[in-house]
Amino acid sequence: GAVVSQHPSRVICKSGTSVKIECRSLDFQATTMFWYRQFPKQSLMLMATSNEGSKATYEQGVEKDKFLINHASLTLSTLTVTSAHPEDSSFYICSVIGPAVGAFFGQGTRLTVV
Amino acid sequence: GEDVEQSLFLSVREGDSSVINCTYTDSSSTYLYWYKQEPGAGLQLLTYIFSNMDMKQDQRLTVLLNKKDKHLSLRIADTQTGDSAIYFCAENYGGATNKLIFGTGTLLAVQP
Numbered sequence: 635g636a637v638v639s640q641h642p643s644r645v646i647c648k649s650g651t652s653v654k655i656e657c658r659s660l661d662f663q664a665t666t667m668f669w670y671r672q673f674p675k676q677s678l679m680l681m682a683t684s685n686e687g688s689k690a691t692y693e694q695g696v697e698k699d700k701f702l703i704n705h706a707s708l709t710l711s712t713l714t715v716t717s718a719h720p721e722d723s724s725f726y727i728c729s730v731i732g733p734a735v736g737a738f739f740g741q742g743t744r745l746t747v748v
Numbered sequence: 749g750e751d752v753e754q755s756l757f758l759s760v761r762e763g764d765s766s767v768i769n770c771t772y773t774d775s776s777s778t779y780l781y782w783y784k785q786e787p788g789a790g791l792q793l794l795t796y797i798f799s800n801m802d803m804k805q806d807q808r809l810t811v812l813l814n815k816k817d818k819h820l821s822l823r824i825a826d827t828q829t830g831d832s833a834i835y836f837c838a839e840n841y842g843g844a845t846n847k848l849i850f851g852t853g854t855l856l857a858v859q860p
Contacts, residue, residue, distance in 0.1 A: 640790070668847070677836065678791075678850045727790055729848075736781055737838075737848055739790040 636662040636732030640740030647718055647747055654714045655743045657728030663708035664730040668737065669701075672725040684711040684728075718747040752839060752851040759857045766824040768854045770837035773818060777839040780813060781848070782822045785834045794822070794835075824856075832858045 637660040647653050657667055665686045670678040682703055683691040690703035700722075702714040715722050723746050729737040752772045760766045772780065778799055783791040797804045797811045797820070804811045810823040820837050837851040 638790075675853075677852045680847060680849075683847065729791075735779055736793045736796050738793065739783075741790045742788070744788070 636660075636664070636730045636734075636738040638728065638730050638738050638740040640728055640743055642743060643741055644744045645746070647745070649719055649747055650717055652714055652716045653718055653745060654712055655726055655728075655745075657711045657713070657730075657740050659709045659730045659732075662730065662732050664711075664732075665708060666731055667705060667711040668729045668731075669703065669711075669713050670727045670729065672727060672742075674725075678727065681713075715745065718745070720747045723747045752837060752849050754835075754837060754851040754854045756852065757855045757857070759859060760827050761859050762827060762829055764827055766822075766827045766831070766856055766858075768822045768824075768835050768837075768856065770820040770822075770851050771818055772820065772837070772839045772849075772851075774839055774841045774849070775815070775818065777841060779840055780811075780820050781838040782809075782811065783836045783838060783850075785836065785853070787833075791836065827856075827858050829858045829860055832856055 639658045641656045667684040669681045672678045681696045684703045684705040686705045692698045705711040727742040729739045732738050754770045779796050781796040782794045784794050785791050795806050808825045812821045834853045836853050838848045841849050
């Protein structure tokens with residue numbers, strides 16, 4: 635499978651500020667990465683598909699100006715939560731489709747907006 | 749739309765077998781997956797099954813697929829306390845795409 639690293643694992647920020655989350659594919663060049671959001675005791679909701687060198691594809695209901703995705707290289711995708719509000723507090727996870735079957739996930743980022 | 753459902757909670761005793769069930773809707777899924785999530789962590793791919801298979805066994809894990817009923821199950825033999833976690837089934841939807849739709853998750857609690 636692919637080894638995926640997310641950073642930071644936990645972040646607390648003030649309302650109105652922006653937060654950047656990084657997702658790195660450490661051993662595989664990923665043209666496509668996915669960003670998910672998970673609410674407490676709930677399943678994962680796909681937010682967007684991050685495509686290297688082109689614009690991300692957002693799922694219905696996800697604000698692209700709120701959640702900025704940049705996939706500038708084959709090993710790095712970033713998700714920036716802009717003008718964060720308490721309702722943006724959540725667990726954000728990225729995944730990579732590796733060379734083998736299945737998606738491989740980062741460790742996740744716990745975002746708390748105060 | 750696509751919908752993947754699981755029962756919310758399962759409690760078993762250590763040493764017993766656990767069976768976690770999942771129903772899905774997209775008959776064009778190529779693969780179906782089982783993932784494990786421990787508290788505060790990402791998802792770990794446990795196993796998967798190709799859609800033209802009925803069963804796959806991998807050590808303590810057995811996956812059964814009933815394509816007619818769109819039913820998937822994961823059996824864990826000799827369940828251990830370290831197996832306590834949330835288990836998600838997932839399907840790739842849209843046929844050739846790599847997007848995964850996840851089930852609602854089943855919390856497995858293993859009692860010593």
